[in-house]
Amino acid sequence: MFDVKKIRQDFPMLRNNTLMQGKPLVFLDNASTTFKPDVVINDITKYLTEETSNSHRGDYDLCFTVDTKIKNTRKHIAEFLNADEDEIVFTTGATNSLNTIAFGYGYKNLSRGDEILVSVEEHASNLLPWFRLQELVGVVVKFIPLDEKGRITLNNVKKAVTSKTKLISIAHVSNVLGYKVDMKEICKYAHEKGILVSCDGAQSVPHTKIDVKDMDVDFLSFSAHKMCGPTGIGALYAKKEILEKMDPFSLGGGMNVTFHQDATYKCLPAPAKFEAGTLNVEGIYGFDAAIQYIQSIGIDNIEKYEQELKAYAVEKMKKVPGIVIYNEESEAGIITFNIKGVFSQDLATFLNSRGIAARSGQHCAKILPDFLNELSTVRASFYMYTTKEEIDALVEALMKGGDFLDAYFA
Amino acid sequence: MPISLSPQMMRQIIMDHYDNPQHKHEPNDANKYESIHMDSANCIDDIIVYVKEDNGVVTDCFFNGVACTISTASTDIMCGLVIGKTCEEALYIIDQYKKMIHEEEYDDSVLDEAIVFMNTSKQAARIRCATIGWDGLEEIIHHHHK
Structure with a gap:
């Protein structure tokens, strides 16, 4: 009730x-940010007051506790989206997720003349990474026309797609007008043409049921703070086979297996490959509590x-x-x-x-x-x-x- | 100007300068002016302030661009205040205005209509709007004097 x-x-x-x-x-x-319930605040406090330690590399119990928490949070996020655990990458939020797609996937797999489709109602975080990729790689950013109300429709997507289109990156729900895009039909059409689809879920994941398998979306980006969680933490979902085609664009501790003086190195498999540096651990505690809180409602x-x-x-x-x-x-x-x-x-x-x-x-x-x-x-x-x-x-x-x-x- | 302006009068002054700014227009001979582009991440404000200076006197000052009510009115009032003043006098006026905005002691005798913005600090998110033109003018004068 x-x-x-x-x-x-x-x-x-x-x-x-x-x-x-x-x-x-x-x-x-x-739509900007949301308040935090007690369960979120309490779990963050629990990390800070009872369970503080780093993840990845401890031989003691506290680290094991934190590693377990991170693993379980990844699992809970995956269940929330109907994804698999190893398809969830922790990021600092939707912006960072979208940049990971642009520079982790786009920089490696797209080339001069390839077209990326966006719309004029996208947030800066779903436009500027692509503009930058246009500068760096020579991809061409093109715009899907909106209908007279401001909606993105399959029909208008079809009008904008050409033989050079490689990626469509659009918001599931616009942060200005609030129209919900039928991602499932767009993914179906795009995949028939060999086009990947990136969905900015910042305004949808907190408010509507997401099933990434049913939608068949290739990437999904979102932030915890818009869904009762803390700031500075979010996630990127990407299909496993796509994550494997991506390079990390941030490198360092926690994402490598070995590295040598001859400048060779080996990365951990995804998703760890994309999580360089100490994670926002208290953020992850809060993120987990937020997901569980939303599920309880x-x-x-x-x-x-x-x-x-x-x-x-x-x-x-x-x-x-x-x-x-x-x-x-x-x-x-x-x-x-x-x-x-x-x-x-x-x-x-x-x-x-x-x-x-x-x-x-x-x-x-x-x-x-x-x-x-x-x-x-x-x-x-x-x-x-x-x-x-x-x-x-x-x-x-x-x-x-x-x-x-x-x-x-x- | 008496400090006992009623809110209705203050509103009227702001709206007059917003609806019919005296010093907001396209530049005719921009090359004779020093100018600065000012914009804001928090508001739509995106203006250029133009200043002409002869022998240490501000002989003209105007602005152009897109700006909200508060930035339009405050910049328009500023232009009217500094035209005909020496650069030192203009800097003094700017300084007193900013002190007023930040709730410090200030000399109201030089601010005339600009005192309608005396309560801006109560709406802290709008301080940038009320000072964007003033910051621009100050920077031009400082730069020019280097």
Whole structure:
């Protein structure tokens, strides 16, 4: 039974009456990051206070405990995604995962003239690594046209694919508009053409059931901090046969078997090959707890509840005078809007003065404004602990109208 | 300017400078100006500040580009304040403005309308917007004097 009031009791940021600008905090920036439940905080603390040691190389019990934790976390992440354990690479987050694909796979396996397809609504982390690869290798980054609503459709993917297309790298759910892409049909089509598919799951893995085998995606990138886990840890999923074709782009301890004075070296097999240096061990403790917490609530319950919140918010917000909502129909719990005549950042600053955390700007998708024909927008994004009362607070603040610069004078 | 401006008046001043900036335009003879490109990772602000200096006096100052309400209004007010002032006077005004923004003791006698930004520190995320043009002008003058 999904009970939001009960869920909120698990989060210190929510139950401790956190204030912002002297007002009860209404946190509507969950596409940016999420709050951490006690179980996550406690497990991180457990590592720091009871189980601190390095992984990989100890002959003593503490190291064995940590190594076991890392192994089990990898297993739990794999189960969460329906992947195999050795297909999960720990990274510092989705950005690092995407860079690992670009420089671990792309740099080695792609060559001049090969085409990579992205879209204008991608986050910087799913564009700049490919732009860099264009500079380094001469691959060509091309854009899948969005439909009139801002969706990526199979039809438009087909229009953009050429005989030179080697990779499609797109967000499963856009962090600005919140449309969910049918990755399964895109993967099926791409694979028929011998094209690999990289899925940026930063905005989908925390909110919707992912089955990498059913989707048949080749790469999946995501971050723990957007799913109740700590910052600085995330994962890359890649099919085993693809991981084997990749070179590490970060090298050092923990990923080699041997190295010699003649500059020869041998790497460990994947996934260790891609995990040079000491891992973010407390991050892994927290990541594991976060996955288990989400499973205890049920990812399907979370998705269903967020869709209910989205419908509720759209219904209420449509009544605000002068409001423009850019993504009424999108699936995710993300609403992107403006109020006519009000600069988006002034609106977000005004909301801050009311204790409401929302995000203004371009949301790291700096090419999308050309499509929306708006320089910047305000985004409110929900998670499992968001309440209808919080949405009411947002709507009430927006209803005020006209006085958005008040934040400067109050 | 009295410090007892009402919030309504302060808002009106900001909106006037945003809707009808006096010193925001394309450069006609850019080669006669020193200029600096200023942008922000946190806002859409992306402006160029232009300054013309003759014998140690700021004879013209304007800006152009994309900017939010706060950065447009604050930069526009700044341009109006420094035109006709010596570089030393302009630097003094900039210094007092920044002291105000950062809640330090400041000399309000030189800030005129710029005092409408006196509460910016309460919305700390917007300090960059309120100072982006001022930082640019300060850098040009310092650079020019080296």
